[in-house]
Amino acid sequence: INPPVNELYRFNQLGFYPSQEKIAVLDTVVSGPFYIKELNSGKVVYEGLVSQPRLSAFSKKETVVIPFSQLRTIGTYFIEIPEVGKSLPFEVKDSLFSSLSKASLKAFYLQRSGTDIEAEFAGKWERPAGHPDTLVRIHPSAATAVRPAESLISSPKGWYDAGDYNKYIVNSGFTVGILLSLYEDYPQYAQSVSVQIPESANQTPDLLDEIWWNLEWMLSMQDPSDGGVYHKLTTPSFEGMIKPTECKQPRYVIEKSVTSTLDFAASMAQASRVFAPFEKDYPEVSQKMLQSSIRAFNWALQHPDALYNQRKMNANFKPAVSTGGYEDRSATDEFFWAATELYITTGNDKYTSYVKQYLPESFILPVWGKVYGLAQMSLIRHRDKLEKEMGSLSDSAGKQLINYADSCLAGVELAPYAAAYGRSSKDFFWGCNSDKASNQGIAFLYAYRLTNDRRYLTNALHSMDYLLGRNATGYCYVTGFGHKSPLHPHHRLAASDGIDEPLPGFLVGGPNPGKQDGCEYPSLVPDEAYVDILPSYASNEIAINWQGMFTYYVMALDATLRD
Ligand code: 9MR
Structure with a gap:
């Protein structure tokens, strides 16, 4: 089986932890059953019903939610809804965030000024x-x-x-x-x-x-x-x-x-x-x-x-x-x-x-x-x-x-992308992937540490799912991770190094209807106002403060959820 790219399915492109909640979102409205199938055998391992439509308060777009938390077996799967087709494959696995955590910290090494960046540590991104x-x-x-x-x-x-x-x-x-x-x-x-x-x-x-x-x-x-x-x-x-x-x-x-x-x-x-x-x-x-x-x-x-x-x-x-x-x-x-x-x-x-x-x-x-x-x-x-x-x-x-x-x-139960983040048009501005999505996720993790109430942990994870693909553009907003991620960040190191792939592990700024860079954006709907082109410094730049927040966020999740 070689599933076609079906961009209507939105989910965390890194996958899901076996024991945590699992949610995908369909970026359109259907009703009825969905099937989770094992990639190699095509066997149905879980089936359920999509949710009632959920309406975005500002874009007026509707989505349905595909919940499959009961699927707890490690493996590689895809989603299928008869009238929509198949999703790209995704994994259920332990240590979901360990390589992303390391890459997000390593990004700071790649960002060092005034020193040779050596092949031993940076591979092809040496300079x-x-x-x-x-x-x-x-x-x-x-x-x-x-x-x-x-x-x-x-x-x-x-x-x-x-x-x-x-x-x-x-x-x-x-x-x-x-x-x-x-x-x-x-x-x-x-x-x-x-x-x-x-x-x-x-x-x-x-x-x-x-x-x-x-x-x-x-x-x-x-x-x-x-x-x-x-x-x-x-x-x-x-x-x-x-x-x-x-x-x-x-x-x-x-x-x-x-x-x-x-x-x-x-x-x-x-x-x-x-x-x-x-x-x-x-x-x-x-x-x-x-x-x-x-x-x-x-x-x-x-x-x-x-x-x-x-x-x-x-x-x-x-x-x-x-x-x-x-x-x-x-x-x-x-x-x-x-x-x-x-x-x-x-x-x-x-x-x-x-x-x-x-x-x-x-x-x-x-x-x-x-x-x-x-x-x-x-x-x-x-x-x-x-x-x-x-x-x-x-x-x-x-x-x-x-x-x-x-x-x-x-x-939050009615959130169109099943995350606390992303429900208000005010969630989208210059650097919002960090300055709102990541720092709010960190606040949930703090609330979890203070109360031990799992709702906060789950919501911290949901906002991370949002950043990693369960969102209105379908982008996983970190370079080098996921099946659809930024290829042309506003990053001089990446733009000038002659290497096709951007330096990996960097969170980009994110949707920003303010579009202060004057670039042409595919949409000005707040959660869609993102464009993966080099000149778009207002939606597609990387920055150490954003990276610092994101590194905290993903590493704290990794620390909390690793075995
Ligand atoms: O992150 C900053 C953002 O909050 C401001 O709205 C924006 C405009 O003043 O500037 C951002 O910071 C930029 C900095 O001024 C220069 N280096 C790139 C930063 C990220 O775009």
Whole structure:
């Protein structure tokens, strides 16, 4: 049997766990029976009835759901509905997410700047180093008496931010924060995962080795004379779709900002406690990161209004800069995150007042520009070591998180793609595959850990099913995985390497009816507004913050559900 591609069937293209819920969705309306057949023999192993039609609130499209959770036997199968035909095959298997988990972390290695990417670790995606960043210019906006305009500093390593080759502290701090949280939430799991990177032979988990690659760069972005942290290291404008070794524009560090300095302070405080047991491979870094964090926090207290505004900066300084802004209108969430992490690491009461001052009233999903959620997750995670007031703040953060998760589940039984994510037109915007789908999935996993209520785990899995194929476009949104996945991401490394397949393991931004890239999209219906073409940076780019969230999400599921 060689089933034809039948795009009407939508399901997680990686397959299903034997003991978890199994749902496919048909992207049209039929009624009556469906059959699950074993691929080789064609034998019916399960039959059931499709659901009543389900209506999407915004696209007005209808779907039916194909539930077959009772099928628990490992194997390869397809779905057949007489009037529709056969689906592509899918697997029921253990360790469903283990290779995707590894690939999602390995993606950070492939994203490293300023180093040879070696065949031993990257196979055909090997490449020579570009962007040494050992001679980076001080932009006039960042000039001081000690570091005058156009003088040089060294600021090597780190990860490229996204499809472009620049390095931005706000986004780096966020990414490091969620990856360190993954380590703190699942330490045993993280210690067991090896992804073959140059540091794999040492005694530190690969996850932390990979994070260190970026932390080391971040440390060089702090001005040693005052503790402030440059907003970004960038070329004046985006490079073309060229290889790192072909890039010729000068690289600058741009003015210090309060948000970059606080994201730095928060992630360094967290890294300081996480790296403390790994002195052997990382001597003295834990203390150094804590000192850097404290100095950064103090700088931010003295410059609370130093919000980065690229337009204003360009009005005052040359050369003009047009790369990613990572601008913000408020730093209260960054203050909250930094104070929380500093309190957890040091126990110093000095930070409690800032935590209280900036306390949010509900759980807020973490994204690069709103980082409350990272602090709320840390408060929940460290409940046992928090005392008095901070302990009760942790308890209320837990309650807020559960309230948030419950609010996402209202009416989920009628979801057209059988997932909490994807039911509202507001679920689709620049980077939504991460900034909504993945971070909401993580919130479900937190609710599950707090309550042990399996509904939350099941819904975390359903939103992952959505990202991996059970959705309105039928894409599995991770490069190199699934039968229909992005082939032309907006990713300079992938576009310039002369290799047909994109670098694997990267989550793309996802459907975005805003289509700020001006590309032609096949549809502007919110959940269909996605186009797999190189220029579509608003729907088809990759980025470290999105990747960090996704890595947390898939690894946490892998940790929870592996045998
Ligand atoms: O992820 C960012 C998204 O939330 C914003 O809406 C968008 C426009 O400002 O920018 C995204 O970040 C981009 C950054 O500015 C530059 N590198 C690529 C990032 C992903 O598209």
